[in-house]
Amino acid sequence: MQDIQLATDIIIGILALQGAFAEHQAMLQHISRKGHLEVIQVRTPEELKRCDALIIPGGESSTIALLARLSGLIEPLREFVKTKAVWGTCAGAILLSQAVSNPKKGGQELLGGVSVTTTRNGWGSQVESFEAPLEVRGLRDADVPFMGIFIRAPVITELLPAPHEPPIEVISRIPDSLLPHRTTPDGDPTQTVVALRQGRHLLTTFHPELTGDNRFHEYFVQECVVASLAP
Amino acid sequence: MSASPQIVQGVGSTAGSTVCAPTRVKDAGNSNLGTFGVKSGLAQMLKGGVIMDVVNAEQARIAEEAGACAVMALERVPADIRSAGGVARMSDPQMIKEIVEAVSIPVMAKVRIGHFVEAQILQSIGIDYIDESEVLTPADQEYHINKHAFKVPFVCGARNLGEALRRISEGAAFIRTKGEAGTGNVVEAVRHQRAVAREIRSASVMTEEELYAYAKDIQAPFHLLKETARLKRLPVVNFAAGGIATPADAALMMQLGSDGVFVGSGIFLSGDPAKRARAIVQAVTHYNNAKILAEVSENLGAPMVGLTIDANLKGGRMAERGW
Numbered sequence: 001m002q003d004i005q006l007a008t009d010i011i012i013g014i015l016a017l018q019g020a021f022a023e024h025q026a027m028l029q030h031i032s033r034k035g036h037l038e039v040i041q042v043r044t045p046e047e048l049k050r051c052d053a054l055i056i057p058g059g060e061s062s063t064i065a066l067l068a069r070l071s072g073l074i075e076p077l078r079e080f081v082k083t084k085a086v087w088g089t090c091a092g093a094i095l096l097s098q099a100v101s102n103p104k105k106g107g108q109e110l111l112g113g114v115s116v117t118t119t120r121n122g123w124g125s126q127v128e129s130f131e132a133p134l135e136v137r138g139l140r141d142a143d144v145p146f147m148g149i150f151i152r153a154p155v156i157t158e159l160l161p162a163p164h165e166p167p168i169e170v171i172s173r174i175p176d177s178l179l180p181h182r183t184t185p186d187g188d189p190t191q192t193v194v195a196l197r198q199g200r201h202l203l204t205t206f207h208p209e210l211t212g213d214n215r216f217h218e219y220f221v222q223e224c225v226v227a228s229l230a231p
Numbered sequence: 232m233s234a235s236p237q238i239v240q241g242v243g244s245t246a247g248s249t250v251c252a253p254t255r256v257k258d259a260g261n262s263n264l265g266t267f268g269v270k271s272g273l274a275q276m277l278k279g280g281v282i283m284d285v286v287n288a289e290q291a292r293i294a295e296e297a298g299a300c301a302v303m304a305l306e307r308v309p310a311d312i313r314s315a316g317g318v319a320r321m322s323d324p325q326m327i328k329e330i331v332e333a334v335s336i337p338v339m340a341k342v343r344i345g346h347f348v349e350a351q352i353l354q355s356i357g358i359d360y361i362d363e364s365e366v367l368t369p370a371d372q373e374y375h376i377n378k379h380a381f382k383v384p385f386v387c388g389a390r391n392l393g394e395a396l397r398r399i400s401e402g403a404a405f406i407r408t409k410g411e412a413g414t415g416n417v418v419e420a421v422r423h424q425r426a427v428a429r430e431i432r433s434a435s436v437m438t439e440e441e442l443y444a445y446a447k448d449i450q451a452p453f454h455l456l457k458e459t460a461r462l463k464r465l466p467v468v469n470f471a472a473g474g475i476a477t478p479a480d481a482a483l484m485m486q487l488g489s490d491g492v493f494v495g496s497g498i499f500l501s502g503d504p505a506k507r508a509r510a511i512v513q514a515v516t517h518y519n520n521a522k523i524l525a526e527v528s529e530n531l532g533a534p535m536v537g538l539t540i541d542a543n544l545k546g547g548r549m550a551e552r553g554w
Contacts, residue, residue: 019280130269
């Protein structure tokens with residue numbers, strides 16, 4: 001592959017309140033690149049301030065949101081999302097969505113930033129968790145499928161970009177033939193969307209950080225982070 | 232007569248095990264469900280989190296509001312199992328279903344060691360994780376459950392590296408220390424965590440010949456020992472459990488290398504469960520930040536009453552169950 005060209009030093013933060021943050025860090029550290037890419041774990045507003053971009057990992061969205069609130073990170077994160085590149089995987093995708101149709105009882109806080117509605121555990125409980133090879137538009141070696149690992153994964157139920165917002169680009173759908181029960185929960189084609197971009201934000205309902213394949217991490221750095229920092 | 236579905240033998244299954252234990256039936260539509268990747272993957276999503284024992288839906292909601300990353304549904308917390316005595320079994324499925332309904336986070340439940348029918352029942356009601364637990368009275372003095380045969384993942388307790396790798400070999404996708412449940416005394420969890428870490432450190436510098444001999448010595452499958460030595464950690468997620476009662480206990484286990492913690496009796500037998508639960512959740516995230524640990528440890532009310540672990544321990548040494 002081509003080394004990713006970094007014009008300046010870049011710091012990518014991984015929100016490290018709860019969940020699979022170490023896995024994302026390990027994946028980013030194996031990206032081939034020229035120039036300096038620093039990866040830091042973010043647990044405080046001071047650490048967030050240093051970052052040029054952020055990954056919100058998988059975990060439990062209600063736990064991460066509460067810990068963000070208790071750590072004084074909710075408002076700084078909402079501001080961060082407005083101006084910088086952010087990638088949410090699974091629980092991170094829920095936190096980036098503008099609404100969740102089945103939050104925990106009493107509701108849960110979101111960061112917003114991506115104009116979609118999601119449903120938590122949309123495929124069912126853990127016994128419905130599954131793996132499926134995906135075609136993803138824009139990845140290096142795009143003809144090689146990317147293994148999607150869906151763990152109590154959310155389902156995207158609505159794409160709602162407003163006219164003044166960047167358009168949503170769907171980069172991967174899961175074919176019905178690979179779904180565990182051959183159909184989405186409501187038979188709605190929107191629910192087959194499993195990876196998308198809106199402007200500098202990337203959202204995946206599955207876990208690229210659990211594979212040995214760092215093409216998604218390359219994609220995020222190149223297409224979202226480097227592109228958003230370009231003058 | 233239609234063709235019978237293909238039966239997929241798990242890695243750890245032995246001849247005849249498919250006769251009595253449930254089988255993972257592979258048909259065209261479900262071939263990608265219940266892989267080891269999604270089983271161990273869920274444990275990875277729980278890392279940096281606190282899994283709390285709860286005995287009803289109301290406690291489950293308190294735990295979720297306090298930031299638990301999962302709850303463990305059981306009829307009595309371990310300290311109450313100790314004082315009640317008798318045989319401790321899987322909980323009533325109705326009670327577990329009420330807890331599943333009440334929360335959005337994963338729900339786990341315990342089965343007796345070796346009791347694969349209790350596990351079949353829990354899988355059928357859609358539980359997210361099963362703990363094959365020494366806290367309940369063992370159902371089999373010789374065999375653990377063949378966990379490869381299930382779609383639902385299992386967590387198991389271990390006191391040392393050999394025990395951890397035997398459980399992984401049987402299909403456990405998640406390991407926890409045994410500690411000494413229901414005592415509010417962290418000493419055994421520390422002992423088990425340190426034992427596993429020490430044994431991994433020694434294995435990591437061994438030659439191949441030494442690893443063969445060491446595998447025999449600790450009664451662990453060679454291929455798992457070799458993988459552990461290469462990774463310099465267990466090949467699955469490793470939580471601390473058994474006796475954790477304070478935010479400082481939780482941070483201690485994290486600094487000793489645990490990926491997260493289970494808190495059993497320590498929360499709902501304390502003076503202010505909601506506050507203590509939230510403090511332990513914060514302690515696990517900020518385990519290296521003594522200033523935050525001090526803040527969250529303030530004014531938590533009375534902790535659970537702790538027990539000394541000696542020959543007179545009521546309910547006996549649960550950690551010695553399992554083989």
